[in-house]
Amino acid sequence: MNFSFGEYKTNVYLSKDIPTICQLALDLGLEAGRPSFNPLIIADENTSSIAAKLCDGWDLPFCIIKSGEENKNWQSVEKILAAAQTAGLGRDGIFIAVGGGVICDITAFAASIYKRGCSIVLVSTTLLGMVDASIGGKTGFDIFDIKNLIGSFYPAQTVYMPVISLNTLPQREWKSGMAELIKTAILSGDDFLDQITEKADLLKDYTKLAESDILRKCIEKAVLYKGSIVSEDPKEISGKRMLLNLGHTFGHALESTAGLGVISHGEAVAWGITRACELGEKLQITPALRAKKIKDLLLSFGYECTNIHPLASNTNALLNVMKSDKKKKQGKITFIVPDEKSACTVILNSESEMEILNNLFL
Numbered sequence: 001m002n003f004s005f006g007e008y009k010t011n012v013y014l015s016k017d018i019p020t021i022c023q024l025a026l027d028l029g030l031e032a033g034r035p036s037f038n039p040l041i042i043a044d045e046n047t048s049s050i051a052a053k054l055c056d057g058w059d060l061p062f063c064i065i066k067s068g069e070e071n072k073n074w075q076s077v078e079k080i081l082a083a084a085q086t087a088g089l090g091r092d093g094i095f096i097a098v099g100g101g102v103i104c105d106i107t108a109f110a111a112s113i114y115k116r117g118c119s120i121v122l123v124s125t126t127l128l129g130m131v132d133a134s135i136g137g138k139t140g141f142d143i144f145d146i147k148n149l150i151g152s153f154y155p156a157q158t159v160y161m162p163v164i165s166l167n168t169l170p171q172r173e174w175k176s177g178m179a180e181l182i183k184t185a186i187l188s189g190d191d192f193l194d195q196i197t198e199k200a201d202l203l204k205d206y207t208k209l210a211e212s213d214i215l216r217k218c219i220e221k222a223v224l225y226k227g228s229i230v231s232e233d234p235k236e237i238s239g240k241r242m243l244l245n246l247g248h249t250f251g252h253a254l255e256s257t258a259g260l261g262v263i264s265h266g267e268a269v270a271w272g273i274t275r276a277c278e279l280g281e282k283l284q285i286t287p288a289l290r291a292k293k294i295k296d297l298l299l300s301f302g303y304e305c306t307n308i309h310p311l312a313s314n315t316n317a318l319l320n321v322m323k324s325d326k327k328k329k330q331g332k333i334t335f336i337v338p339d340e341k342s343a344c345t346v347i348l349n350s351e352s353e354m355e356i357l358n359n360l361f362l
Contacts (some may be wrong), residue, residue, distance in 0.1 A: 006234035020056040061087035071262035100126035101133035109139035112154035125165035127177025131222035136230035174267025247272030253321040258311035270303035280337030
């Protein structure tokens with residue numbers, strides 16, 4: 001799959017196995033083998049063994065970051081930059097991230113600022129990374145207890161999605177990725193959403209699904225949809241790309257108030273989608289039957305859908321984080337809510353609309 005994101009081009013390879021460094025070099029149009037280019041491999045504690053397989057026996061410079069959302073910070077970015085400098089990477093160097101959304105986000109950000117930008121390759125090893133985080137070039141890290149406050153748009157040159165790596169995912173990470181898959185299905189139309197609903201029982205059995213045709217087709221659909229949206233609006237200017245933030249204004253606020261890393265990103269987004277459905281219903285944008293269909297599907301996967309999430313009992317704190325959300329326009333909070341076929345952007349302007357928002361948590 002090939003995409004153009006403004007001035008950047010990204011090649012996506014959805015395959016069974018982990019690529020080797022020689023394969024990666026050939027896909028980049030370079031001579032196969034270590035001497036032909038200067039890479040830095042970045043992984044976390046959970047993916048270092050996968051990164052070792054990628055090296056295929058070559059002695060390559062490594063940077064290992066602690067795993068978890070709590071390490072998606074400037075200190076980790078600085079560690080990557082220091083490793084690149086120590087390894088002697090020039091502007092023609094290549095950062096190779098091996099991991100999920102956290103590793104891919106912070107490595108791509110580091111690549112975007114190292115010597116004013118060098119190449120980035122992502123080897124996405126989680127379901128969330130494959131269906132969402134690795135496509136489209138959003139990079140960044142958390143700071144001041146706010147999710148992704150600092151970042152840049154810097155698409156990867158190449159993205160690999162070796163589905164064999166999904167065999168190692170714990171259930172919580174699988175569930176996190178499935179929420180983003182459901183989000184994409186909501187946006188792309190009822191056919192994809194119906195497919196997930198019909199296959200829900202199979203998609204829950206993550207221990208047997210990682211290399212199945214069903215999952216591969218779902219991942220491919222999600223990648224093609226997100227790629228097409230980002231191609232139309234690479235830097236979220238026209239508003240088209242903003243639709244991909246369905247559930248995220250609520251979800252990011254939940255992650256921040258609960259404590260970054262306490263709840264997985266996908267679980268927070270799933271809860272955020274249910275809040276977005278209710279907001280859309282109250283604003284007479286989301287049809288009641290569609291809201292029920294979405295909520296029932298999320299409930300069937302075991303996501304928390306209550307008005308007040310157990311980890312966010314302080315609703316004032318939740319609202320305050322939403323008011324500082326980076327998607328804010330002209331001082332107003334921007335939300336994405338489902339409509340009849342996909343979703344649309346809503347900016348809450350009036351006092352009565354803000355009152356509707358406040359009442360969502362009663």
